[in-house]
Amino acid sequence: MIHGIRSDDIISVEFFLFIYFIAINAYYFFTGSIALMRLPWYVKLHLADPVRRSTSTLDQPVTFVVPAFNEEALIVQSLRSMLALEYVNFEIIVVNDGSTDGTLFALDSAFELEPYEGIYRPGLATQGVKEIYQSARYPQLRVIDKVNGGKGDALNAALNLARFPLIFSADADSHYHPATLQWMTEPFQQDPRTVAVGGTIAVASSEQHLPKSLIKRFQVLEYLRAFLATRMGFAPLNALGIVSGACGLWRKDILIECGGFRTDTIWEDMEMTMRVHNYCISTGRAYRVAFTPYPVCWTDVAPTLRALYNQRKGWHRHLCECVTIHRRMLFGRGGFFSWVTMPYFVFFEWLAPVVVTGGIIFSIAGAVLGFLDVRSQLWLLALVLTLAVFGSVVSILLDEISFAAYGLGEVSQLLIAALLENFGYRQFVMLANLAGFAAWLFRRPIHGSTKHPGPFVKAWRPDKPRLSD
Amino acid sequence: MLFANGFNLFELIIKVSVGLSLLMTVALFAALILVRSRNAIYRRRQIVLTARWRGLFDRAASGESLHGSLPKIRKQDWFTVLAIYTQFRGIYDVAIRLGIDDYALSLLERGDDADKIVALNVLGEIRDVRALESAVVLTRREGPELSRTAAHCALRIDSSFIAGTLRLLLVRDDWVRSRVEVMLREVDANVLGAAMRDAIADAPQEALPRLLDYVRFCPADSAHRICDDVLTTSHNPEALAAALRSLAPLAQDRDHAMAVRFTNHEASIVALSALRVLRKCVRSDDRELLARMTSHPDYWVRLRAAEAAVQLFPTVELAQAFSASLADRYARDAIEQVLAEKVMVAGRR
Numbered sequence: 001m002i003h004g005i006r007s008d009d010i011i012s013v014e015f016f017l018f019i020y021f022i023a024i025n026a027y028y029f030f031t032g033s034i035a036l037m038r039l040p041w042y043v044k045l046h047l048a049d050p051v052r053r054s055t056s057t058l059d060q061p062v063t064f065v066v067p068a069f070n071e072e073a074l075i076v077q078s079l080r081s082m083l084a085l086e087y088v089n090f091e092i093i094v095v096n097d098g099s100t101d102g103t104l105f106a107l108d109s110a111f112e113l114e115p116y117e118g119i120y121r122p123g124l125a126t127q128g129v130k131e132i133y134q135s136a137r138y139p140q141l142r143v144i145d146k147v148n149g150g151k152g153d154a155l156n157a158a159l160n161l162a163r164f165p166l167i168f169s170a171d172a173d174s175h176y177h178p179a180t181l182q183w184m185t186e187p188f189q190q191d192p193r194t195v196a197v198g199g200t201i202a203v204a205s206s207e208q209h210l211p212k213s214l215i216k217r218f219q220v221l222e223y224l225r226a227f228l229a230t231r232m233g234f235a236p237l238n239a240l241g242i243v244s245g246a247c248g249l250w251r252k253d254i255l256i257e258c259g260g261f262r263t264d265t266i267w268e269d270m271e272m273t274m275r276v277h278n279y280c281i282s283t284g285r286a287y288r289v290a291f292t293p294y295p296v297c298w299t300d301v302a303p304t305l306r307a308l309y310n311q312r313k314g315w316h317r318h319l320c321e322c323v324t325i326h327r328r329m330l331f332g333r334g335g336f337f338s339w340v341t342m343p344y345f346v347f348f349e350w351l352a353p354v355v356v357t358g359g360i361i362f363s364i365a366g367a368v369l370g371f372l373d374v375r376s377q378l379w380l381l382a383l384v385l386t387l388a389v390f391g392s393v394v395s396i397l398l399d400e401i402s403f404a405a406y407g408l409g410e411v412s413q414l415l416i417a418a419l420l421e422n423f424g425y426r427q428f429v430m431l432a433n434l435a436g437f438a439a440w441l442f443r444r445p446i447h448g449s450t451k452h453p454g455p456f457v458k459a460w461r462p463d464k465p466r467l468s469d
Numbered sequence: 470m471l472f473a474n475g476f477n478l479f480e481l482i483i484k485v486s487v488g489l490s491l492l493m494t495v496a497l498f499a500a501l502i503l504v505r506s507r508n509a510i511y512r513r514r515q516i517v518l519t520a521r522w523r524g525l526f527d528r529a530a531s532g533e534s535l536h537g538s539l540p541k542i543r544k545q546d547w548f549t550v551l552a553i554y555t556q557f558r559g560i561y562d563v564a565i566r567l568g569i570d571d572y573a574l575s576l577l578e579r580g581d582d583a584d585k586i587v588a589l590n591v592l593g594e595i596r597d598v599r600a601l602e603s604a605v606v607l608t609r610r611e612g613p614e615l616s617r618t619a620a621h622c623a624l625r626i627d628s629s630f631i632a633g634t635l636r637l638l639l640v641r642d643d644w645v646r647s648r649v650e651v652m653l654r655e656v657d658a659n660v661l662g663a664a665m666r667d668a669i670a671d672a673p674q675e676a677l678p679r680l681l682d683y684v685r686f687c688p689a690d691s692a693h694r695i696c697d698d699v700l701t702t703s704h705n706p707e708a709l710a711a712a713l714r715s716l717a718p719l720a721q722d723r724d725h726a727m728a729v730r731f732t733n734h735e736a737s738i739v740a741l742s743a744l745r746v747l748r749k750c751v752r753s754d755d756r757e758l759l760a761r762m763t764s765h766p767d768y769w770v771r772l773r774a775a776e777a778a779v780q781l782f783p784t785v786e787l788a789q790a791f792s793a794s795l796a797d798r799y800a801r802d803a804i805e806q807v808l809a810e811k812v813m814v815a816g817r818r
Binding site for chain 2: 015044058119121375379383386397404
């Protein structure tokens with residue numbers, strides 16, 4: 001007994017924390033290894049085939065859906081990149097989801113909006129649609145002006161107006177490669193079972209290739225880890241757990257069959273991905289959720305700690321919502337998704353802030369109260385640090401053997417960031433995740449997110465649908 | 470004592486883990502430096518290589534005869550040179566003088582999928598008959614990129630392989646259609662038309678729609694005949710819809726009766742496609758039919774019927790009057806939708 005705590009309990013807690021860290025990193029090692037095997041093959045195949053950028057009237061038409069809430073500053077620029085997409089047949093539907101700034105005015109000034117007298121079919125219930133506009137300059141651009149209802153609600157409104165069988169969910173503050181649709185529609189043609197394709201998002205920077213801000217650099221590392229090391233590893237197993245809201249292509253029929261996007265979760269992308277898995281598995285439908293590792297979308301990341309805190313709090317809350325909504329998928333009959341992805345989400349994402357924070361408190365308390373050996377704690381800390389750096393170096397290596405997006409100096413800076421992020425940044429993100437966990441647990445609204453605020457802005461009663469009678 | 474032993478063992482395990490992870494991190498770091506250095510050298514070489522070979526192939530393509538000895542290609546540069554070569558057309562002499570054909574042939578035998586794709590593109594461009602047999606064998610491979618490139622190569626070498634290509638199209642629904650378009654557009658349209666007709670005559674009904682989508686690349690009269698044949702012989706709704714879809718851009722007055730007949734088909738997809746044809750050859754006596762079709766339960770059928778109906782009226786006002794005469798609100802909505810689109814487009818012009 002030390003300070004009233006049994007010694008074998010202390011060892012058990014320490015051993016649990018040790019095993020937990022090893023298990024998390026074993027997962028990263030597993031997905032990273034798959035990515036290391038797949039990426040060079042993928043890149044060489046792209047280099048080998050020079051005609052793969054061709055586009056044809058035979059390609060499936062795509063509806064680009066852009067929900068916007070208070071995006072006055074960036075939306076026009078982003079839409080210009082979308083309008084410049086090299087693809088034969090696509091339309092863009094912007095949904096102004098009750099913005100309180102000048103988003104609609106900015107759109108009108110840039111694209112000369114005129115009232116669209118066509119029919120809006122409210123197949124999916126949404127908050128009221130106030131007006132629909134069409135650009136006089138770009139006939140393929142339409143704008144739905146509606147009462148705020150959250151991102152899922154805005155996407156559903158766009159689904160009601162969409163004419164085409166493929167739906168690209170985009171963010172109003174992101175930029176897209178001109179060949180985005182050519183690359184992302186290919187999996188649908190190569191495998192008719194494909195129901196969704198996730199694209200890779202990279203961090204946008206106006207200054208140079210790698211942002212100067214340290215917070216942004218840490219986020220570059222996170223994006224590399226998330227897309228190249230993790231998603232690239234899950235995708236070949238048909239176990240991709242999230243198709244990003246900023247860069248995801250979906251079959252419209254599957255979205256409709258699943259009942260459209262949920263409006264009672266703070267975000268919608270992960271929930272819809274899980275629901276599609278769940279739906280296809282439970283109905284016995286052969287399906288595939290594909291992933292394209294080529295970076296086609298660039299997004300602005302959180303520039304300040306406050307914005308980052310709010311963003312991560314929201315992300316984690318959404319994760320909490322998703323794993324509880326789809327808890328039956330864990331160790332269910334969903335193959336790799338149930339046995340690889342779901343355990344990863346539940347044990348190493350959902351519970352991570354609780355376990356890690358508990359571990360930190362335990363270690364500090366143990367050191368202060370003297371029931372833990374400081375030397376062994378330092379060794380444990382060293383292990384956590386080396387494994388964290390290892391994970392980051394894997395993702396930098398993956399980038400280097402595939403797209404080599406960064407120069408020598410930038411790679412060095414990323415390596416330094418990989419070391420530095422362990423001293424404060426990761427703990428800060430974990431704290432935000434813990435706050436997200438608490439917000440989910442106590443159902444607290446989240447305000448001030450850098451992205452979409454979800455359904456917590458006061459919702460109005462739905463307006464009358466715009467049918468002619 | 471037990472506690473102390475347990476703790477010591479645990480600490481030992483942690484120390485070993487730290488050592489191992491440190492070792493792996495250092496090894497990975499070394500690999501990163503290695504890859505980074507190799508990439509830096511590779512990138513520099515790529516710039517020089519691309520400039521040199523693109524320049525040389527450009528000169529050859531512009532008709533300039535390249536006297537003297539050509540630069541030697543180093544082993545590690547072959548893939549890049551071949552990839553650059555595939556972007557040019559009709560410079561066979563230079564390729565043969567450089568030995569590009571021989572190297573591509575060897576790559577076809579021993580390389581991985583990406584190597585084989587590059588080799589097939591090169592050998593197809595050179596029209597090297599030595600590659601034909603291997604290309605035909607590779608068309609049966611599982612990967613969509615490799616099998617499609619192999620078919621393209623075989624087709625370039627021997628245009629009579631068009632029959633084989635069309636047979637493959639019946640089963641290869643994984644080939645990206647824009648690439649198939651590139652492939653088919655290289656074939657003489659008359660040759661394609663004849664082969665397409667034979668392929669469609671022999672094809673199973675359920676596979677017909679896949680081929681019918683490519684009928685648009687045949688000469689107009691040939692495409693029209695193919696669609697007519699399918700419409701008179703097939704009972705498969707998917708095939709009928711595909712044939713009507715392909716017929717729509719070519720529709721003439723003589724197709725009117727057939728289009729009207731298929732608007733009454735029980736399958737919505739057939740009625741929908743028939744309306745696309747009817748839109749091209751609509752007559753004033755179709756007014757009643759179209760008024761009925763604009764109340765069809767399927768939204769797209771209503772919309773296509775409205776598109777055809779609007780063609781009947783020279784002014785928007787007359788179309789609006791027609792809309793007002795319809796009792797069904799969905800029919801009115803469909804007309805309103807089409808008029809909205811029409812007015813927007815006209816306004817822009």
